[in-house]
Amino acid sequence: MGKKTGFMEYKREKPSERDPLKRLDDWNEYSSPFSEEMSSRQGARCMDCGTPFCQIGMDVNGYTSGCPIYNLIPEWNDLVYRGRWREALERLLKTNNFPEFTGRVCPAPCEGSCTVAISDPAVTIKSIERTIIDKGFENGWIQARIPEKRTGKKIAIVGSGPAGLAAADQLNQAGHSVTVYERADRAGGLLTYGIPNMKLEKEVVERRIKLLTQEGIDFVLNTEIGKDVTADELKEQFDSVILCTGAQKQRDLLIEGREAKGVHFAMDYLTDTTKSMLDSNFKDKKFINTKNKDVIVIGGGDTGADCVATALRQKAKSVVQFGKHPKLPDSRNPENMWPEQPHVHTMEYAYEEAQAKFGDDPRQYAIQTTKLVADSKGNLKELHTIQMKKIKNEHGKYEFQEIPGSEKVWPAQYVFIAIGFEGTEAPLMEQFGVNMTRNKVQAAYGDYKTNVDGVFAAGDARRGQSLIVWAINEGREVAKAVDTHLMGSTVLP
Structure with a gap:
């Protein structure tokens, strides 16, 4: 403990953020390390x-508390x-394969369980983490x-999302030969195509x-297992x-009018936007353009x-977000x-931007869409x-x-459905012959073995939609399970 009274002497500070209106003119990250x-002042608050509750990494009443x-x-x-700083980096990398990702996009459950947060704002753990890893690369x-x-x-x-990348990193360091298959044209999974550039610049992922x-x-990119390579072929070629x-x-949102043109899944919208940006800086026009449109x-x-922030950068006429609670x-x-x-x-980056542009928080609460x-042409109105x-x-x-x-009627030419994920896609799992429950692969936490010998599962495919830190946790843990399966014991931490 560096400064015994640091938490009393220093207030919590936020990392610097670019002006909400000015950053709407580009797709660069909105915050800085x-x-x-x-960093020294904020570290002194720890x-x-x-008993460091920031490290407990467990579910409490259905929500993650502490760092998984x-x-x-x-x-x-x-x-x-x-x-x-270099020693700080060494300690950080002991447990986290990719601090440059978590330091940007993790919701920081560690800060929610920080002891300082009992009576004062929490230590800025996430921002310090990002600063350490960025300095390491610099x-x-x-x-x-x-x-x-x-x-x-x-x-x-x-x-090749965070679970797959973490498992690959660990197993490669154990001396195994690792091949990662990705059906998209770029590796990274949702890190690349699911999270907008203004939260996680793609150069960070590519690096x-x-x-x-x-x-x-x-x-191996542009390769879909189950179609381009069968499950049996994969099992034959690998240990x-x-x-x-x-x-x-x-x-999906199963209501009247769902088939109208202009109604899309949120992840399709975000993926197409990012891909067009990376491929051509939007010149190919292969994305959903909400310019001058009413967006819900x-x-x-x-x-x-993230959909709100994306529509704002596309110069949408209006943007509103509906929440159930x-x-x-x-x-x-x-x-x-x-x-x-x-x-x-809280006011996330997208809401600050919408408020700066339109004068109001874009969120509507306790609201239900009825139809x-x-x-006459089938376009959403x-x-x-x-x-x-x-x-x-x-x-x-x-x-x-x-x-x-x-009751209320809202003008809308585009609607983006962002009500979560049901689980992993079943056809591939059926081809492997692994058992599933509620669209999740059956594999016990800590063991990760499926019912098929030599086939393991980890991350959201096993646990369902979750946090990036849980994905990294499971990637690291499944690596130990596979290493033990192949070698009789494991050398991995």
Whole structure:
């Protein structure tokens, strides 16, 4: 613990962000890493608690509390405070394969369980993490680590999202030969095509993929397992297979008018936009363009917020986001006790931008879409809603009731559905012959073995839609399980 009274002397500071209106003119990251001086101050706020709840990494009442990859947070906070950056980087990389991703897009459950957060704003753990790894790359401290020996074992990983990449990184360092298959034209999974550039610039992802390639991992792109290569072929060619296909089956909105032109899944919208940007800087026009259109995003989560930010950059006429639940309180309520993730109202980057452009927060709360209406040519023209109220029934459970007289008609030429994911795609899993439950591969946490010998599963394909840190956790853990399966024991941390 570097400064015993740091949490009393220093206030929480945010990383610098570009002006919300000005950043709408480009697709670059909206925030910047800390300076060394600010990092030192914020690191000094860490108390190095006897029980560091920031590291607990467990589910509490259905939500993640603490860091699922068990980052050594107090240790590198102290090292940053003392200016020992290279040592801080070494401690960070002990547990996290990709801090440049988590430091940008992780929702930071570690901060929700920070002990300082009991009575004061939490330590800025996520921003310090990003600053450490960015400094590591800037100073050339991150170099390719080529394994000295190879075991002769070959492993195929299906899917190049964070779970697949983490598993590949770990197994490659153990000396195995790893091939990662990706059906898209670029590696990275949702890191590349699901998260907009203004949150995670694609050069950051490409830099890591290049490094993993230099270290000996083989990436096979534009190849869909199950079609271009069958499951049987993969099992014959490799000693083990890991399924890290993610939870890509998007949940649909089954209401009247769903077939209208202009109604799209959110992930399709985000993917096409990013791909067009990377391929041609939008010159190919192979994306959904919302310029001068009324846009409504259905779904109150991060994917919906990313759709808001994307439509704003496309110069949409108006942008509104619908959420099922009531507006969250400004501070924790008694039922949401520390160290649970705090369920409080926040202003994410997209909402700050919308408010700056239109003068209002774009979110509408406790609202339900009742139908979509198209014009005579089948093009979406409007959306109908009714307000809801959340009440406890006689059994003590919450339910929603419509509020009579609260009906409203909204102009809309585009609607993006962002209400979550049902699970992984079944046809591939059926070809492998693995058992599934509720669109998730059956493989026990900590074991990761499917019912098919030599076939493992990890990440969202196994656990369902979740956080990037859980994906990295499972990628690291399944690597240990595969290493043990192949070698009888594991050398991996």
